[in-house]
Amino acid sequence: MASDRVLNFSAGPSALPDSVLEQATQGLLNFANTGIGIAEISHRSKEFLAFLDELESLVREQLEVPQTHRILFAQGGGTGQFAAVVMNMLARDVLLRPNLAEGEERVLDYVVTGSWSRTAAKEATNLTETVPNVRVNIAVDAKNNSADGASYDSLPPHSAYQFSENPALIYYCENETVNGIQFSKAPSDDASGEELNKKDETTFPFHLLPKNTLLPLVADYSSSFMSRPIPRLADHAIIYAGAQKNIGPAGLTILIVRQDCIVDVDAAVKLSRSAIPVPSILSYKYLADGKSVPNTPPVFSVYVSGLVLKRMKELGGPKYYEEFNRKKKEKVYETVKEGEKRGVFRSKVPEDKGGSWMNVVFEVVGDGAEGRFLKGAESKGMKGLKGHRSVGGIRATLYNAVTEEATDALVAYMKEFIETETQ
Numbered sequence: 371m372a373s374d375r376v377l378n379f380s381a382g383p384s385a386l387p388d389s390v391l392e393q394a395t396q397g398l399l400n401f402a403n404t405g406i407g408i409a410e411i412s413h414r415s416k417e418f419l420a421f422l423d424e425l426e427s428l429v430r431e432q433l434e435v436p437q438t439h440r441i442l443f444a445q446g447g448g449t450g451q452f453a454a455v456v457m458n459m460l461a462r463d464v465l466l467r468p469n470l471a472e473g474e475e476r477v478l479d480y481v482v483t484g485s486w487s488r489t490a491a492k493e494a495t496n497l498t499e500t501v502p503n504v505r506v507n508i509a510v511d512a513k514n515n516s517a518d519g520a521s522y523d524s525l526p527p528h529s530a531y532q533f534s535e536n537p538a539l540i541y542y543c544e545n546e547t548v549n550g551i552q553f554s555k556a557p558s559d560d561a562s563g564e565e566l567n568k569k570d571e572t573t574f575p576f577h578l579l580p581k582n583t584l585l586p587l588v589a590d591y592s593s594s595f596m597s598r599p600i601p602r603l604a605d606h607a608i609i610y611a612g613a614q615k616n617i618g619p620a621g622l623t624i625l626i627v628r629q630d631c632i633v634d635v636d637a638a639v640k641l642s643r644s645a646i647p648v649p650s651i652l653s654y655k656y657l658a659d660g661k662s663v664p665n666t667p668p669v670f671s672v673y674v675s676g677l678v679l680k681r682m683k684e685l686g687g688p689k690y691y692e693e694f695n696r697k698k699k700e701k702v703y704e705t706v707k708e709g710e711k712r713g714v715f716r717s718k719v720p721e722d723k724g725g726s727w728m729n730v731v732f733e734v735v736g737d738g739a740e741g742r743f744l745k746g747a748e749s750k751g752m753k754g755l756k757g758h759r760s761v762g763g764i765r766a767t768l769y770n771a772v773t774e775e776a777t778d779a780l781v782a783y784m785k786e787f788i789e790t791e792t793q
């Protein structure tokens with residue numbers, strides 16, 4: 371592919387592998403030897419439906435999704451799911467417990483560790499404010515444990531979490547893309563995993579959750595999906611991710627939904643006023659019954675995502691990416707630390723306090739220094755390093771498609787910048 375491609379460190383839509391983009395170019399002209407381009411072919415053609423099946427298998431196989439869970443494809447992105455998870459899980463709760471005892475409520479527990487989980491909690495509040503017997507509980511808000519009490523700079527200690535006894539939903543965001551905060555990866559769901567979970571404050575506190583075999587646990591994996599294996603995947607009710615970070619172009623949302631969360635939302639509404647009427651497009655049953663094509667899916671995004679996932683599988687899947695991404699983030703955090711010692715950089719989320727593997731955030735210290743850093747990066751062909759507009763600073767995004775060479779180029783530039791600034 372053209373050598374004038376920049377090194378793209380954007381948090382999304384993000385870089386995609388050059389080899390996949392070359393293949394996708396061919397597919398735009400001729401998809402699966404049909405002589406019709408992917409953007410032109412019917413989503414009900416046997417070729418497209420076979421491709422969609424393959425996409426599902428690629429996700430199932432690589433993440434080891436058990437048969438207890440369905441894989442569904444939707445539109446509407448993460449933002450659509452902020453609403454969908456509330457509506458479907460409330461309907462599920464109503465069907466499980468149609469009649470509440472006097473004073474009993476349906477509680478939606480939110481773990482807030484940054485701006486995306488805060489936005490999701492806000493959506494839940496908006497949707498349920500006037501709904502009888504439903505309440506949003508902020509199980510923890512990480513900003514209350516931050517240095518200034520107002521921003522997000524680390525994961526909260528496990529002692530700060532206050533989960534409800536029998537919630538209808540427990541929500542968290544695995545990687546906060548804007549704030550650069552991510553739950554460290556706990557080992558698998560074995561006994562030693564539980565022990566380590568107790569000791570390591572940067573793991574998601576699975577050991578504090580209510581003891582329930584069908585946990586209503588919902589996770590937003592938008593910006594870390596497929597970047598490493600998902601710990602305790604089987605314990606989740608719903609895992610969702612927009613494609614536009616590690617997987618493909620925007621438009622496709624991937625859902626992993628436990629079978630008991632695919633419920634008749636209309637029946638729930640008839641049963642209790644605690645259930646909210648659900649537009650068909652947000653109903654998991656509607657999606658599942660329609661085999662993820664109840665209406666026209668985002669065909670191009672599905673196509674490119676399939677190509678990316680095939681390539682991932684050839685390389686070794688999430689386990690391969692775990693090592694690959696670990697190496698990249700270690701190099702960048704190391705250099706931020708070096709710059710911090712020299713008074714040039716300031717880490718916003720230390721690596722050992724929940725620093726994200728995917729989005730490394732830091733500040734460049736001094737008058738006009740951030741502008742100099744960004745300008746210098748741009749002159750070397752590196753783009754997308756400016757932090758999110760709501761928090762400022764620098765954000766180096768290291769999704770799967772960011773190569774080791776690109777990371778090395780960034781690190782070399784950061785080192786060079788430290789030297790020039792301290793001369």
Ligand code: PLP
Nearest residue numbers: 447448449486545547592593612
């Ligand atoms: N959740 C996370 C973690 C995100 O990073 C984003 C977007 O960047 C969203 C949700 C919102 O996703 P969308 O833009 O697909 O609605």
